[in-house]
Amino acid sequence: MPRHYFAIAKLNIMEYTEAASLFQSKRKTKHKPLYDMWLKSAxxxxxxxxxxxxxxxxxxxxxxxxxxxxxxxFISNCNALSRNMNEAGIYSSWRAKLIDDRRIIGNFACYVHTTLGIAAR
Structure with a gap:
């Protein structure tokens, strides 16, 4: 089996559907410059x-x-976007779901990139 299969199997990572849902929730933000910076950092x-x-x-x-x-x-941009969404009255539960686990946040960045790639097709 490929090396990446074992890496995925042994990690407690975020499910793709959960990450895609979180990604979609941020598209509602009115903070376009922050959102764009967040996407680019992911x-x-x-x-x-x-x-x-x-x-x-x-x-x-x-x-x-x-x-x-x-x-x-990317973590800093997650925090900034979440903070600004909260200040605008847009509840950003997506950030709480990422907790402060660097691995989960990094996985989320990879899911965002994957989602963008698929959406661009």
Missing amino acids: VRYSQIIVDWYLSGHESRQDMDTLRSRAHDA
Whole structure:
């Protein structure tokens, strides 16, 4: 079996349908600049994580700082979008569902990227 199958099987990750639902809920926001920045940071992180996954050990070490910074940026953008939605009276339960688990938040970024790719077809 492929290596990624085992990685998915042993992780407690967010289900795709749940992530897609969370993604759709944010499309209702009136904070277009924040929403766009949030989307771009999700795509950037997921692109880096795929490149990291496909790279050898030495390349991964070189990419770790970039990957971590992109992850931090996505988390920060999640927080900013959620905060602004709440201030506008739009309940953002999606952020609470992500909790503060970096793995779940990173998985969510990858799901957002996947959803965008499918929607663009």
